[in-house]
Every structure is written in C-alpha cells, then in structure tokens.
Amino acid sequence: MVMRRAGIIQLLDGRHPRNGRSVTFALNGLILLSAIAIAVETMPDLPDRAQDFLGWFEITVLLVFALEYLTRVICSPRPLRYIFSFWGLIDLLAILPLLALLQPQWTAVRILRLLRLIRLLKLFHTSLALDRMSRAFRAVRGELTVFGALAAMMLYVSAVGIYVFEHPVQPEAFTSIPMSLWWAVASLTTVGYGDLVPITLGGRLFTTLMLFIGLGIVAGPAAIITTALLEADKFGVESPPGSNTKNMSNKEIKK
Amino acid sequence: MVMRRAGIIQLLDGRHPRNGRSVTFALNGLILLSAIAIAVETMPDLPDRAQDFLGWFEITVLLVFALEYLTRVICSPRPLRYIFSFWGLIDLLAILPLLALLQPQWTAVRILRLLRLIRLLKLFHTSLALDRMSRAFRAVRGELTVFGALAAMMLYVSAVGIYVFEHPVQPEAFTSIPMSLWWAVASLTTVGYGDLVPITLGGRLFTTLMLFIGLGIVAGPAAIITTALLEADKFGVESPPGSNTKNMSNKEIKK
Amino acid sequence: MVMRRAGIIQLLDGRHPRNGRSVTFALNGLILLSAIAIAVETMPDLPDRAQDFLGWFEITVLLVFALEYLTRVICSPRPLRYIFSFWGLIDLLAILPLLALLQPQWTAVRILRLLRLIRLLKLFHTSLALDRMSRAFRAVRGELTVFGALAAMMLYVSAVGIYVFEHPVQPEAFTSIPMSLWWAVASLTTVGYGDLVPITLGGRLFTTLMLFIGLGIVAGPAAIITTALLEADKFGVESPPGSNTKNMSNKEIKK
Amino acid sequence: MVMRRAGIIQLLDGRHPRNGRSVTFALNGLILLSAIAIAVETMPDLPDRAQDFLGWFEITVLLVFALEYLTRVICSPRPLRYIFSFWGLIDLLAILPLLALLQPQWTAVRILRLLRLIRLLKLFHTSLALDRMSRAFRAVRGELTVFGALAAMMLYVSAVGIYVFEHPVQPEAFTSIPMSLWWAVASLTTVGYGDLVPITLGGRLFTTLMLFIGLGIVAGPAAIITTALLEADKFGVESPPGSNTKNMSNKEIKK
16 A cells, blocks of 8 residues: 555656656646646637636646645655645645635635746756756856846946936936836846937946946856856766766765 | 769769869859849839849749759659658759749749748758758757756746736736737847836836846857857868768767 | 954954954945935935935934044054045045035035945945956956957947948938947947937948947957956955965966 | 168157157057047037037148158158058058048048048058957858858848748838848847837747747857957967967967
C-alpha cells in the first residue's frame, strides 16, 4: 500500500520508472492551456459560445488540480508536512478559486481570479528552470546590487535634471519629478515611448549627455542577467541529468 | 553525352571547372533583381510604363527559371530523385506563378503571387550561408529553448500585470491580455512604438521593474543568436573551402 | 578627550569598532528619504498636510546635517583642513539651504533649493562605489575618448545628412542642423521618440545606412562603460575588504 | 631653402621637432569651429549680427585653408604629386566654396555650400583615427558581408510579411513593400519611431516572431563594428607611438 502511494507521488512528480514524465507533461500542458484561456477570456468581442467554453474549461482545470491536491495529501507519507510546505501552499492557493463555484457571488472578487495565475508557478515544480534562474541570480547578487544602486542614482539625477529644464516649458508633460522619473526609465532603457519628449535646448543637451553615460550604467543589470543565465544554462547542460546540483556548484567553487 | 549533362549541372551549381561561378552569379543576380521588382511593384503611384516593364520582367524571370528547371530535370542523372528532392520542389514552386500566364484570371490568387518569393530560398542553394545559419541554430538549440521559455513567461507575466493596472483606466488601449502582450513585446524588446503607454502610477512602477529584470531575459535569444552566428562564421572562415563541415564539427567536439 | 573626539569621527565615518556602521546607515537612510521627499514635493496635487509634513521633514534633515557638520568641525584634529577639504565643502554646501530659514524670501532662490541635491554626493563619502566608478572611468579614458570622437562625428554627419534630405520637405520639423542633431541622438541610441521622423525616400535610405554603421559606433561608449564597471566591480569583490586599492591595481599591472 | 620648405611641411603635418603639434591643433580647432558654425548657420531665428559674424568667420576659414593649400603646393618637393594626391584633392575641394566670393550668385549653388563639410575629412589627415577605423573594418570585412546579407534578407522578409498582413487594413500607412521596409528597419533596430505600427493580430504575431529572431541578426553588424573598433583601439594603444602599423598587424597574424 505504501509502495502504491509512493508510486502515485512519483507519477505526479514525473519520476515514475515506467510511465515516466507523461503525467507531468499532461498537467503542465493543462497549465499552459489555462494560461492561454485566461488571456483569451479578457478579449472584449468574444462570442458567447467561446465565453461558455472557457468557463467550463476553467472549472475542469480547477477540478483536475483539486484532485491532484487531494491525491498528494492522501498519498503523501507525511500529509501535514506536504500541506505546509512551499509547493503544498502553492497547490492549495491555485485551487482556491474553486470557492467561487460554491459561492458564485465571489467571482467578482478580483484577487480570487488572479489566484489562477499561481498555477504558472507549478510549472517550475518539476523543472530545473527555477533552480537555474535562482542559481543565476544568487551568483550575481553582488554585481546586481552595485549596478542597481548606480542605475537608480542615474535615473534619479536624470529625472531631476530634465525636470529643471523642461518643467517651466512643458508643465503639463513634466509635471513633477516622479513623472520625470518615468521619462528617465523609458529613455535610458532606450524604449522611448515618445509620450514625454524634451523640447528645450538645455533639456536636449542634458538628455544627450545622460544617454551617452547612462546607457552603459542602466544596461548593466540586463547585461549581468543575460550573462548569468547563459552561464547557469551552460553549467546545467554540462552536468549529467540527475546529478546533484549543489554538489556541482561546490566543485565549481573548489576549482 | 553523360559528361556534357554533368557539365551543365556543374554549370548551374557553380562548380564548373572553367566557367566557374558566372552562371550562378547571373541567376542569383536575377533573383535579387526580381526581389526588388516585387517590392517596387507594390508602390501605388507607379507610372504605367514602369508597371508594364515590371510585368514583362517578371515573365522573363519566370521563363528563365522554368528553363533552368527543365534543364535540371533533363540533365540530372536521376530526374525523379531531383524532382522530389527539397531543392527540386523549391525550384518547382518558384515557377508555379507561370500558371497565371496560362489562366490570366488566376493572377488574382494571392498565394500564387507570393510563391514568387520562394525564389529567395534558391539563393541559399549554392551558398554556404544557410548551412552556416542552420549549424548556428543547431548549436544553441538547448539555450534558445530555455531562454525562449523564460522570455515567453516574462512576456506573459508583464502582459497580465499591465492589464491589471491599466485596463480600468485605459479600457480602449489595453483592451485585453493578448493586446497587453503586444505592449509587452514592444516594450521588453525596447522597440517602444508608443501606441500603448501605461499612465497609472502602478503600471509605470510595474513597467520599470519588468524592464530592469525583463530586458536581460528577453535580450537573451537575440544575444544567443548573434553569438552563435559569429561563432559559426568564424568556424566557416577557419576551415579550408570545400572541407567537410560535419567532420570539422566532430573535431570541435573532440577538443 | 582626544580619544573621545576621534571616536566621534570614527562613528560618523562608519569605522567605529563597536557601534560599527549604524550611524552611517542612519545618515545615508536620511539622505535617501530626503531624495524621495524632494521628488514627491514637486507633485502638483499634493494635499496641504503632506506639503507641511515635507517642509518640516526638510528642516529636520537640514538641522541633522548642520549638527553633523558642526560635530565634524569641532571633533576634527585639524578643523581648518577639514573645512577646506573636498568633503568638508560638500558638507557645507549641503546645509546652505538653512539660510532660507533665516531669510524666508530666499526660498525663492532656485539654486538654494537645488543645493539640497548635493546631499546625494554624501552617500559616496563612506562607500566604495565612487572609488570603483572613477577607477572604471580612468581605466577606459583612452577608449572613451576615441569612441566619443567617432560617435560625435557620426552624429554630426547624420544630422547634416538628414537636414539636407528632410529640411526642404519638413521645414517645421527639421528646422536646422542642431535640431537634426537631436534626431540623430534619439535615433542612433535607438531611443526613437518619434517626434522627428524622416519621410523622404532619400532620408529613409540615409537613416538605414547610418543605423547600420552608426549603431556600432554610438553603442561603443555604453559598451565600454558597462564592461569597465563590471571589471572594476570584479576587482573590488576579489580584493579583501580594507585592502589598499592602489596597491591592488599595481599588482594587476605586474601580472 | 629646401630645408626651410621641408620645415614648413613638417609644421603643417604636426611633425615639426620644436613647434610640435601646435599648428595642427590650431587648424583642427578651426575645422571643428567651422563645423559648429555650419550647424548654427541653419538655425532659423538667428539675429542678423550673428548671421554676419558667421559669414565673416566662414570667409576667414576659407582664406586660412586657401593659404594652407598654397603653402603646401609651394613648399612641397613635388607640387604636382601633392596636387593630385588624395589629400591634395581633399584640400582643394575644401577651398572651392571660395568661388562663391568671386561670383556671389554662386552662393545659391547647394553643392558648393556642402563642399565646406569636406573639411571634416582633413581632421583625419594627421590623426590615427581613420587608420584605426579602416583597419577595423578591413579585419571584419568577411563577417560584415555575411551579416549584412542575412540582415538584408531578414529586413526584406519582414517587410513583405508585414505588407501582406497590414496593407489591407492600413493601406495609407503600409502603402507598399518599400514603405514596409522602412518599418522593418525602424523596428528590427529597436528604434521604433511609432510612425508605422501593425494593428492586425497576424501582423503583431509576425512582428513578435521577427523581433525574436531578427534582433539577433540585425544587431550583428553593430556588434561586429563595436568589437572590431575596440580591438583596433587596443592594438593601437599597445603599439608604441610611431611604430609601423602594417608591421604590427603582421606580427598579429604570426601569433
């Protein structure tokens, strides 16, 4: 009996010797489909039939994950420990919108609808991606802090500068320093929406100066994250599948 | 006779000992000219004479490639094998618009007109560029998958977040989550068209956060492709012309 | 008595053996809070109570830093040397807005209000960030000069070119070469606000050409700064805390 | 007498043993000032006095460079060889606008006014920058060709695709494929002016796909140029001043 229970947990975690990852793949596929459904649901001109279908699909998904949660609680060797673990709480939160089925007027509660998005986190349960990402962020935490501080200061100085130059001429555009901060973010990341544009000579010279110095500093965090993720990915590929990740990173340090 | 046929195939493939690449260069030049002609044809204020000239040019190009196709079929040692090969099918598809000459009313069929663009693929027949590119993509397939998945999740989360913040205030701009996804693509690639811009404080703070984390993740695929293409190019330059590419990549792995 | 004075200076500089960095942390936190206050103050629809609170907060901050200044002057072993040192002058300038308390009509003097921003510089007094940044800039001074000159020339040529193409068609947009220079900055940094856009065929072809050549040259300074800051950061992390920075960079050169 | 002439040439070329680079610096400064003057001249609301001043400044600059040209012709050991050399022709073209002084009605001839910009090229005569840049471009010629071809094809395919999707809905925006090509350039370089924006679902999905693949390919040329210029700069700094550049690059190859 214990064996059979352990087998079911293995099945849900994608570590079952025979049926392998098929169940996990099906559940992850369901999560992705429901993510698409949540997006499509918000489209305004949706025909009634599609709306109905999405509603029924949502209930099906909720019931499937409720079933998964109950199975995990029943089959877990220590149910309480699972219930209060990180992934146990995520699994519980992801099925909370079921309450709206019992009390239909709760559907209006926005937070309940947003809880459905927590399902996305479940994608990371059986994949290495989250581990990889957190490893990457941990490896560059120091650099990110320094660059983040420099970038924040650069943005603040840019916002104050452009406010001084542009506020007297465009008081309805550059209304305040927090508003100018939004301009600084859009400009120094080179997004450049064009909703706020300096028009004075001083403001333009200042922008030119800030762009030439600031792009390098504001581009820092992005460059660090790209590099770190590429590094973490390389390590992940090099290690044989199933190897202990912590062990590997220790070896990395010994080198 | 067989020799002469083989010589013609060599001529068309740019491997002829004496006349070298001249025929291939002429055919590729014709493809490029027809690509320009297809673009110019769509310009609205074109004088009638230019329109006529482009029509005749198009027919000439079609006839030249029909001639090439027939020559290849006749001169190939195994005609059927050529006809059903990848490049044989491409060559056939590229001359299908000739049907519009026989049945003028088919000119209206759009798909027939677009088939002319398949000629561009013929450019890759005798060049190493396609080989290089496919090699580059194969080498980074794993990294592209991981980054593609992270970028897709980042875009989805950004779209949902901005929808939650901006939809109540700008319901006609951020109409739905798929619409917000378009905003997320334009913002996180730093294109920033400016057709959709957050105006709430929450939306702007969320955008700032997403830009600082997301640029690094969304820039990942582009950085990987640039690097891979540069690497593939380097290998291509280092290897002597005519060397076996697969052999070389094996050597790379042995290192 | 001398010991006690030295102890107070150590406390303010964050080098006190027991109370450690607590005082510095409190003072830096106060600077960051006042930076936020300066930004919030400019928001137009602020309720009177918030305005009053920010006014009192500003006076408190000024008094705290005036107290710090007086303490440093009194406790310094050589008061005059401190007063005329770089950080002594910064500390003095940062409390100059106190004059507005004595003569309320001086509040209108803009320069006096902007002096409050000098406080931000005080953040660097006890941190290594400024040292790191100046080291990074010094290391790439030569490269920055070459790239800066090339980028300036690229921008000038782009501005003249686009003026020649667009001025006759859009005289109200591309009014002059200095105006076109603003377009060149916004385009070649890929910010692309969209306030000035070429519409002639020549102008667009010229822009395409400039973008393909110019992006590489204009992106140079930013790439150099990112790399230099990452390098400087790496060196900073590797060196044990408290080690002599100049010594370390010598070792770097010996390698 | 020959010695004195050679001395004058040395003076103009900045290789004079005693007076060193002072004359070259003065002449280059004059070129930069005249570049600024050309830009300022185009500003519409310039007062008459400034206009007059710029006119007189322009004449002075022209006379100075006419004097330099005459001196070089007279003092050159082989005047004809100088006159027909590359730099001799540049020097001559740069003073051609003097003709407008003799025949005032020629001032209207635009090409004559633009010739003044050729002076900028004279900046490179005595500097190493042009040498560095041309060395950098030569080193990456092969890679630039491959990437340029891929980028051109990517832009063409993007333009055709967006035309197919957007022309039926926005015929006044995406009028033709050449117009769509302008959209492709502005989007794939991430400039994103916002003058042309896809609004159909198909067009937006296509843009997303193209951005994820295309950014890596279109960013290629810029990345190659940045890297090559940084490399060329490094070599330039490492070599002792006055060393033979060609020699050095040979050593590079031998390594």
